[in-house]
Amino acid sequence: MESKPATAAGHAPRMNWVEPRHTAFNDSDAMPEASLVKLLDLLASLRADLSTGVLPRAARITGTSHRLAAAVDCVDSAIGIAREVLARARPKD
DSSP, X not given: OOOOOXXXXXXXXXXXXXXXXXXXXXXXXXXXXXXXXXXXXXXXXXXXXXXXXHHHHXXXXXXXXXXXXXXXXXHHHHHHHHHHHHHHHSOOO
């Protein structure tokens, strides 16, 4: 298992760091719903990283706010699709 990436002196480690070789889909016994919930958690974490902290400020400074906004829109779309798939996968009462 890999260790978390080292941080520069004086910088806090990333809060939402995810193991690069995520194994949610390698477990043949895992329920699809559980994998979708993990996927939603990862997407929400990614969205938070893109929407808060230094990224929006850096995008404004470098003039790339439109690219960051487009990335956030893509993540939002992925979250919506994952929610829809999860809703369809859950049994109806």
